[in-house]
Amino acid sequence: MKILRTVEELRQWSRALRCQPGHTIGLVPTMGALHAGHGSLIRAARAVCQHVAVSIFVNPTQFGPNEDYARYPRSFDADCALAAAEGAEAVFAPSVEEMYPTGAATFVEVEGLGSRLDGASRPGHFRGVATVVAKLFLAAEADKAFFGQKDAAQVALLRRMAADLRFATEIVVCPIVREADGLAMSSRNAYLSPAERAQALVLSRALRHVEELAAHGERRASVLVEAARAVFAGEPAVRIDYIAVADWATLLPVETAAPGTLFAVAAHVGATRLIDNAILN
Ligand code: AMP
Secondary structure, three states, rough: OHHHHHHHHHHHHHHHHHOOOOEEEEEEOOOOOHHHHHHHHHHHHOOOOOOOEEEEEEOHHHHOOOOOOOOOOOHHHEEEEEEEOOOEEEOOOOHHHHHHOOOOOOOOOOHHHHHOHHHHOOOOHHHHHHHHHHHHHHHHHHOOEEEEEHHHHHHHHHHHHHHHHOOOOEEEEEEEOOOOOOOOOOOOHOOOOHHHHOOOOHHHHHHHHHHHHHHOOOEEEHHHHHHHHHHHHHOOOOEEEEEEEEOOOOOOOOOOOOOOOEEEEEEEEEEEEEEEHHHHH
């Protein structure tokens, strides 16, 4: 597997392969600390693209000043082993200076969407995400890029950005991969103490309860939110950031859930902020 360090190396790698008839490129953007959720994206990419590159870049501009940029888990060698085992041909692992040259002053702002849900709780977060993904799309010139439904608001934001900027890269969304007990896999789960790990199950428990209510015909958003709150009340140490019933395209709240409506939660478990969601049907 190739390790690419510069935008130019990634561009050359991609162009050399894509110029062969029928050869397509899949890109899987990550911040590393890879787990089975990332693995599923790489597999999904391998299933439909001839060549897959995984980017590993802890993007400083998507972290707030009091967030976990410095201590975000970094495990480059293990990440490369996982990426290779899942069938990636290249890892793109640039320096901060490579992605943000000295004096960098150009950012991508998705108005409206960028300040909803996680964008409301984490000012500037989605500006950083949109900016780095735009840079990755420009560098990789991939046919398809693979993202997890786990970050559902991020998916909405990137779909809007890709449509607005007329990117040729198609966005593919993959299901949430969970631990056996329901906890959505996340690099940040590594922060949890054993007690917090148990408390964190309240997120998926609340989602399952809401999905059951919706399956039995409950569509009133206020009722679904209250039902989720009641589940969270059983785990008082967990602090809710938001519980939202929203249109998945606009991230605006809806009063009545319909097939495809996003039910999303974010909560602080100790010092760790976790997110999870379900698409109601
Ligand atoms: P991250 O490294 O956390 O920025 O995530 C990189 C990509 O992996 C994003 O598109 C995430 O949505 C996706 N991802 C993270 N966790 C999961 C999971 N549990 N299941 C599926 N995809 C995931």
